[in-house]
Amino acid sequence: MALGKDYAAQDCSIARALEVVGERWTLLVVRDALYGVRRYNDFLVHLGIPRAVLASRLAALVDAGVLEKRPCPDAPRRHEYVVTERGRALWPTLRALSIWGRENFGDDRPLRYYRHAECGTEIGLAGECPACGRLVPLEDVEVLPGPGLDLDPADPVSRALIGPRRLLQPVRLDAAADPV
Amino acid sequence: MALGKDYAAQDCSIARALEVVGERWTLLVVRDALYGVRRYNDFLVHLGIPRAVLASRLAALVDAGVLEKRPCPDAPRRHEYVVTERGRALWPTLRALSIWGRENFGDDRPLRYYRHAECGTEIGLAGECPACGRLVPLEDVEVLPGPGLDLDPADPVSRALIGPRRLLQPVRLDAAADPV
DNA sequence: GACAGTAAGTTCAATGAATGAACCTGATAC
């Protein structure tokens, strides 16, 4: 990656991390992947990202071991991008960033709630459950719509993501096509 | 910020956060500010960032309320950039990102350790102390050089940052000028 | 079997941002 050159000189893990996920759009792609978005076209319509940039970001993330590209189980010629263990490990970062964004630049009404499915407690700053005291496996994180969330968004992926649902649960567009 | 436009369409706190700190270099500037770097020239030599970009990033961060620009107490015509409460609130994000970078792209030897000064416990994923169970105030975070850290770096700011020291403790270059 | 449509891209010209070097300005240092 040509961009990262200068970062590399830094004696710093943050700089190394930013070489991988520091480019425009990259963290939003990872966020979507953690939400369960897997297909090129789903990323495309949900993010509103230019096609060429998406292709380049996905390739870079696969290269870095954050996503895995593999053929779709049902349609062998299609493929999907699935978060690896390394990608899942970005959840604490994204959770912390999200809280910072909400507390400093959001309006009062939260967009979404994240809860530990087993005990109902809201997930903490780094993805841990304050009640259980441990990091919650992503599959056990329940995503619920908050009062600030638009419940009738234009694109089908946003509609499929309204929830309630779990993190990592693959997005299915089939049943989401009915308007009010 | 012209860049952020597309992000803004997203119903998502992460996107809002990235509008503020998502540009190239920005998070590294904040990291340095949390380390105690305050002066334009110190950011410049430590980051190796182009002057124009630094000026623009600092202005944007002041604008967003992450940094505060104020006259130097000793030299009234100079000024310094100090992290605000909002800037300090980015510490959990940076801590999580740093751990991700180290665990996934670092070599085995850590560059730095972060410890709760009062009990000596290593700081957790989101800046909390696992022993005390609470977020550690940044002034109580002790930064120690790890085995992977270059102990004789070229620029004086890196030398002043070797530590041991505390987060937020202002960088002073005066005494750091003696080579081995 | 022709036609339309979808998925996952690539290519291209135009725009915008990043880079590094040079310049500027006002204060201190000698």
Add this chain to the structure above:
DNA sequence: GTATCAGGTTCATTCATTGAACTTACTGTC
């Protein structure tokens, strides 16, 4: 008064991003 430093600005070049158009391979539908 000459040099140096802090904190910038300006400029030409390079590089990345953007949005639109094109491509290619497969999947239905009539």
